[in-house]
Amino acid sequence: MKLLLVEDEAVLSKILSKGLKKSGYAVDTAFDGEEALELFEINEYDLIILDLNLPKMDGIEVLEQIRVQSEDVKILILSARSAIHDKIAGLDRGANDYLIKPFDFQELDARIRNLLRRTFSQKSTIMSLEKITLDSSRKIVLVNGEIIPVTKKEYAILEYLMLQQNKVVSSEELIEHVWDSEADLFSNSLKFHIHSLRKKIADVLGEKEVIQTVRGQGYMITESDKGAYE
Numbered sequence: 001m002k003l004l005l006v007e008d009e010a011v012l013s014k015i016l017s018k019g020l021k022k023s024g025y026a027v028d029t030a031f032d033g034e035e036a037l038e039l040f041e042i043n044e045y046d047l048i049i050l051d052l053n054l055p056k057m058d059g060i061e062v063l064e065q066i067r068v069q070s071e072d073v074k075i076l077i078l079s080a081r082s083a084i085h086d087k088i089a090g091l092d093r094g095a096n097d098y099l100i101k102p103f104d105f106q107e108l109d110a111r112i113r114n115l116l117r118r119t120f121s122q123k124s125t126i127m128s129l130e131k132i133t134l135d136s137s138r139k140i141v142l143v144n145g146e147i148i149p150v151t152k153k154e155y156a157i158l159e160y161l162m163l164q165q166n167k168v169v170s171s172e173e174l175i176e177h178v179w180d181s182e183a184d185l186f187s188n189s190l191k192f193h194i195h196s197l198r199k200k201i202a203d204v205l206g207e208k209e210v211i212q213t214v215r216g217q218g219y220m221i222t223e224s225d226k227g228a229y230e
Helices: 010-022 033-042 059-069 084-092 105-119 152-163 171-178 189-205
Strands: 002-006 026-030 047-050 074-079 097-100 126-129 132-135 140-143 146-148 211-214 218-221
Touching: 002 010, 002 033, 002 171, 010 026, 010 105, 026 033, 033 047, 033 059, 047 059, 047 105, 059 074, 059 084, 074 084, 074 105, 084 097, 097 105, 126 152, 132 152, 140 189, 146 189, 152 171, 152 189, 152 218, 171 189, 171 218, 189 211
Parallel strands: 002 026, 002 047, 047 074, 074 097
Antiparallel strands: 126 132, 132 140, 140 146, 211 218
16 A cells, blocks of 8 residues: 655654555655645555644645545544644544554554555455455465465555455556555566465465456456456
């Protein structure tokens, strides 16, 4: 999943970005309100973490402008403003959650997972498709009940495909949601990770590839009885 972190404190931004990437997210960072809007206009994000005390443009104004453009993107306000009227203002203007500084990173991580489950209409931290199970709270993948070692990128790719199961996902869409904005759209990185992920699953199942290639369109993960698309 791809996040936009809007935080003007450089040290905190660096710490949060590092922690979120360790949790498997692709993260872009903005240090003021104007930069946040510029990034939002050119990229697609699954969730935005938004500070309110920002240079150039207040966070509430950023929130309002984002909501004019999108009702769907999840927005979590992360702010030192702890007064009730500030919380009400943020939530009334379209924020999906509000966390007060100082905070525990584990709580932030849990709130992000919760919001993303709502984004993709996923009520549980567990997703299953036949013999593959993905646990988003522990960031692990089980195949036929056996934990398989996957990289963060492999996990992120599988998670996004399972959230969109039975739908074709283009390479561009996968890169948009799994890599940050510095990613090279013309590299072979995606194909490499897909190949590695397929091999790890096949080493346990020894069956037909679960991640299917739809020629000229992208990839999809689907139940075996829905047929192949290659």
